[in-house]
Amino acid sequence: MHTHFRSDGCRPYQDSAEHDDFPEGSPKFETDMNTALAKAKTASKPVIAVFSAVWCPPCQRMKHDVYPNDAVKAYHDKFVWVYLDTDASANEKWMEKYGVSSIPHIEFLDSSGKSTGNEVGFKTPEAFAKVLDEKIQKAGQGTTSTAATAK
Template sequence: MKTNQIFVVVCVAVAGFVFWHALFGRAGWSPDFQDDYEATLVKAMDQKKPLVVKFYADWCPPCKEMDKNVLPSQEVRAVADRALWVKVDVDQQGKLADDFGVQSIPTTLIIDPKGNIIHRLVGPPSPTELAEKILSVAGS
């Protein structure tokens, strides 16, 4: 009888942890990034949503910090569906980075549905700053 109770308690604890992690855990979640800037810009204009463009490189420690601590945050998750998201690898798409005047990474642009750059964030923003900038363009 006591073994059954311990088993039930362990199962409930594991289920609770899995549920909590699915709702609030940071690992594994990221906005739905697209790779095609032009196509996603057209889509953002059609849907009248802002476009968040993240310029990064795989070797960039501050970019990895942003991926780990900013993008999966509750603040960003709460507003992620209010915008469309594009990631631009500066090593692969250097011309696009040059066209936007990107001089350091990560650089995040928030572009309005008309194609105007409204915010330029250089370096990893705080989760609150990124969420507020998105909402300022998307409307509350």
């Protein structure tokens, strides 16, 4: 059974289109988890798995205002990014595996695919950059920018 989520965590909800229209300045998003995990293993980089949907207003704010923001750009090359449509049946197993019950849901994975935590809900660019900085430090890759001092 395919489960659909609304931004408030309620369900069911309508099917929607694929997400391949990333704004200019966005990280290079994969749209397949297996591809992202293979790239992460090869590059020895952690993964940011973004579970999202076109009908989710906070998800779309993150997509258009946070991921391409200058505060986050310093982290684009530090991670393998994957954008997973919660309405696509191909992503159901990943949603189950990582306990996605509300979106936006951002799952952080090490280069072997093991979860290192998650964030659920909208974050400002500065707050998201701070989370990314903490993840990079824990992964042993050091501070990337001044985001460590962001509020």
